[in-house]
Amino acid sequence: MTGDAGIRAVAVLDDELRRGMYRFIRAARRPVTRDEAAAAVGISRKLAAFHLDKLVDAGVLQAGYQPVSGIRKVGRAPKVYQPVAADIRVSIPPRQPDLLADILVDAVLSGTQSDDSDNRDDSDNGDEDGRERDGQVRRAALRAARRRGHRIGAAEREQARPGRLGAERALTLTAAVLGRHGFDPDRGSSTCLRLGTCPFHPLADRAPELVCGINHAFLAGLLDGLGAATVEAVLDPHAGECCVELRARRG
Known part of the structure; x- marks a missing residue:
């Protein structure tokens, strides 16, 4: 709650x-x-x-x-x-640690298990194997984030049935969805949506590259699920704001 x-x-x-x-x-x-x-x-x-x-x-x-x-x-x-079977938590601005946790759990469960050969003790290749495993986990997390965003966007499209979305209408619909997920959206212009807060903060401070990548993948998946092909998610960090900006595609 x-x-x-x-x-x-x-x-x-x-x-x-x-x-x-x-x-x-x-x-x-x-x-x-x-x-x-x-x-x-x-x-x-x-x-x-x-x-x-x-x-x-x-x-x-x-x-x-x-x-x-x-x-x-x-x-x-x-x-x-x-x-009721729900926790009571208040955060101003709202945060989404549960969403991030769900994405990471999904990543772990979706196929990051190594085969038996990955578990052998090989001192010559230990560092290389470790980097490869880290890369696998990161890629799995990004895939999981995009899937989660896509599911949320597709569910919203199914409910709203907006038809074909031009850029302005797509940004308006996206802002409404993201407002419910703690992103504090701000329409700086008719073609741009800034996100005033990072719902994954302060986790983003601890691992900015990973968390911002997950955030970017989540928002890209959300746009895809909404059918908002006229809008793109762009990494554009600003101090005190979300690292991603949503913009109308050129052309």
Whole structure:
């Protein structure tokens, strides 16, 4: 849970009573009734219901009706609450470490395993073999990043059904997609889209060549998936901004 949803979740948990009930429900590891939540923080059932519904509205808890321990002979099952299966994280500007992690895991799983001969101890060729393995991993990461970008772009195109995209319309659609992924897009002109933040920062500071390459491949794949052939992703680093700029293709 990130972005605006994460901010709403953090805001609703700023209340001490809600925070106490939320901690109690998480620790219970089972659906909890209003009576149990109320008793846990020492308030009335009616007041507990108010706060629990606020937590549900903010996406922190989910509610339902189901039997709990014991036998109820009359009436319907009580309303119960349990945590949603999502982490709560807030970053301003928003970051995307999960996206980068997914890309790297995909790269590892997509065919970077060496055959048995790669694992032999060869002192004469050790450095050369190491460089080759590093190159294989990098290429796999770039392929994985491009595939991930393509999937996101293709899904957006399927939903929006924009038809043929000229450069200006392609940049507008791309800006909307990237805004949801933490890139902070800025239309400097009708033919250029600057990305105000790097969603992979501060990881980009640690390995700029690798991370910027992954970012570039991801954005190129996104454009391809969107069918935005009139726009290209260009590496053009600027201090404090994303390393990639999206530009209308010449001609």
